[in-house]
Amino acid sequence: HDPEEFRKRGYEMVDWIADYFKDLESLPVKPDITPGLIKDKIPSDYPEEPESFDQIFNDFKENILPGMTHWQHPGFMAYFPANNSFPSILAEMVTAGMGAQCMIWLTSPAAEELEDRMMEWLRKAIGLPDSFTGVIQDTASTATLVAILTAREKFSHFGVSKSGFTGREKFRVYSSDQVHSSIDKAVRIAGLGEDNLVRVPVNDDFSMDPEALRQAIEEDLRSGYKPLCIVSALGTTSSTACDPIDAIGKLAKDYDIWHHVDAAYLGTALILEEYRYLIDGIENADSFVFNPHKWMMVNFDCSAYFVKDTELLQKTFSVMPEYLKTDIDKQVKNYRDWGIQLGRRFRALKLWFVLRSFGLAGIKKMISGHIKMADKFKNYIARVGHYEILAPVVANLICFRVIKLGWSDEQADNASRLLMQKINNSGQFFLTHTRLKNKFAIRVVIGQTNVNEKHVEKLISLMEEFVPEVLSEMD
Ligand code: PLP
Numbered sequence: 001h002d003p004e005e006f007r008k009r010g011y012e013m014v015d016w017i018a019d020y021f022k023d024l025e026s027l028p029v030k031p032d033i034t035p036g037l038i039k040d041k042i043p044s045d046y047p048e049e050p051e052s053f054d055q056i057f058n059d060f061k062e063n064i065l066p067g068m069t070h071w072q073h074p075g076f077m078a079y080f081p082a083n084n085s086f087p088s089i090l091a092e093m094v095t096a097g098m099g100a101q102c103m104i105w106l107t108s109p110a111a112e113e114l115e116d117r118m119m120e121w122l123r124k125a126i127g128l129p130d131s132f133t134g135v136i137q138d139t140a141s142t143a144t145l146v147a148i149l150t151a152r153e154k155f156s157h158f159g160v161s162k163s164g165f166t167g168r169e170k171f172r173v174y175s176s177d178q179v180h181s182s183i184d185k186a187v188r189i190a191g192l193g194e195d196n197l198v199r200v201p202v203n204d205d206f207s208m209d210p211e212a213l214r215q216a217i218e219e220d221l222r223s224g225y226k227p228l229c230i231v232s233a234l235g236t237t238s239s240t241a242c243d244p245i246d247a248i249g250k251l252a253k254d255y256d257i258w259h260h261v262d263a264a265y266l267g268t269a270l271i272l273e274e275y276r277y278l279i280d281g282i283e284n285a286d287s288f289v290f291n292p293h294k295w296m297m298v299n300f301d302c303s304a305y306f307v308k309d310t311e312l313l314q315k316t317f318s319v320m321p322e323y324l325k326t327d328i329d330k331q332v333k334n335y336r337d338w339g340i341q342l343g344r345r346f347r348a349l350k351l352w353f354v355l356r357s358f359g360l361a362g363i364k365k366m367i368s369g370h371i372k373m374a375d376k377f378k379n380y381i382a383r384v385g386h387y388e389i390l391a392p393v394v395a396n397l398i399c400f401r402v403i404k405l406g407w408s409d410e411q412a413d414n415a416s417r418l419l420m421q422k423i424n425n426s427g428q429f430f431l432t433h434t435r436l437k438n439k440f441a442i443r444v445v446i447g448q449t450n451v452n453e454k455h456v457e458k459l460i461s462l463m464e465e466f467v468p469e470v471l472s473e474m475d
Pocket residue numbers: 080138139140141142180182233235236237262263264265291303
């Protein structure tokens with residue numbers, strides 16, 4: 001507890017982080033280890049006596065670091081990024097230093113008011129109308145659960161939260177078959193029953209077919225179900241496909257159904273004017289989520305949830321024990337009533353540091369740079385004969401496979417898997433895959449904070465090295 005000791009260690013840690021970023025490219029993006037290896041290196045019993053920080057940190061470098069996947073490595077092109085930045089890291093340090101728990105206004109007035117302002121900044125930055133009010137949730141999964149629970153309470157007139165599901169109509173939730181697994185989870189947790197998540201077929205570009213949605217709703221109404229919520233994806237996890245928000249929003253309005261838009265990853269692209277067409281008609285949606293912790297240089301976790309009916313939201317989540325009552329409850333936003341958890345981290349600070357350090361111009365520059373690099377990569381894939389692009393490229397995710405004339409899908413799957421393995425085994429890149437129309441697709445996401453043209457060229461040259469090997473191994 002000695003501040004001078006902390007100062008010394010703090011400087012050492014900052015030095016270590018700075019060196020980490022300098023040396024990052026010399027590390028393999030992903031460790032080549034087998035399960036259990038790291039755990040075996042950690043004693044099975046806790047220390048009874050204090051240990052020196054030097055010893056602890058040496059053990060970290062020796063035993064933990066080699067088992068880490070380096071998400072900030074420019075060769076990290078897997079899943080979606082969780083990119084960070086120095087201002088964000090510094091904000092996290094300050095946040096951890098203060099160790100504040102920001103459940104209500106009184107427990108940290110500045111945290112609440114900064115969050116309120118940051119959500120206004122973000123709302124304007126992505127072009128949402130001012131009928132939406134924002135609140136930070138930990139993840140998009142939580143935000144989607146919050147949306148579905150709010151819809152459930154709206155349409156059951158708070159009956160489910162009061163007396164449970166018994167004797168109640170069966171609710172239905174609609175989404176395309178491409179949405180993220182967090183929707184399945186939310187439906188399950190909300191007690192609606194997995195069977196009541198209706199998978200609406202998609203068009204050729206993997207976007208939800210609104211006519212099929214209308215038919216599914218009509219059919220459910222005829223069968224006595226109560227349509228509750230439609231979850232649209234603005235940027236599916238597999239291929240960044242975008243559901244037609246306007247058409248779906250109109251349907252939701254006509255049938256009085258909650259419309260939640262999951263823009264977890266691609267929402268950041270809305271900062272660029274040229275992507276705003278994707279949210280035409282957003283004024284008809286009820287809620288919207290995107291993750292600054294994915295593609296906006298804000299450390300995980302930070303998910304921006306926007307909702308129109310904030311009273312309904314609070315009514316869904318508010319429980320008022322005596323020990324949390326304050327005299328100013330009516331004048332302030334007590335965010336513990338805006339979601340599931342009571343205790344909350346001070347997440348707005350990192351948003352404030354990031355938005356001010358880079359300005360919106362800096363963020364625009366980064367994401368448009370990524371989109372340009374992705375376009376170049378896509379052009380390369382399209383130009384070379386033995387690849388096939390498997391989904392439209394909306395922004396900076398390219399889904400493709402290796403193909404040769406006369407191959408079956410199974411052969412193409414095997415070749416694509418082999419190429420991905422070879423690239424990943426090089427340690428220089430980390431790619432993951434998905435399935436599109438039942439075809440194995442390699443996903444390349446160019447969205448890491450520090451990725452540049454040199455890395456994309458390196459990936460291409462690795463592919464040029466490995467593809468002939470793959471083709472000959474397939475023969
Ligand atoms: N929705 C979509 C479209 C996603 O791509 C993801 C994650 O990649 C999520 C939701 C889940 O995000 P989170 O980890 O914030 O819950």
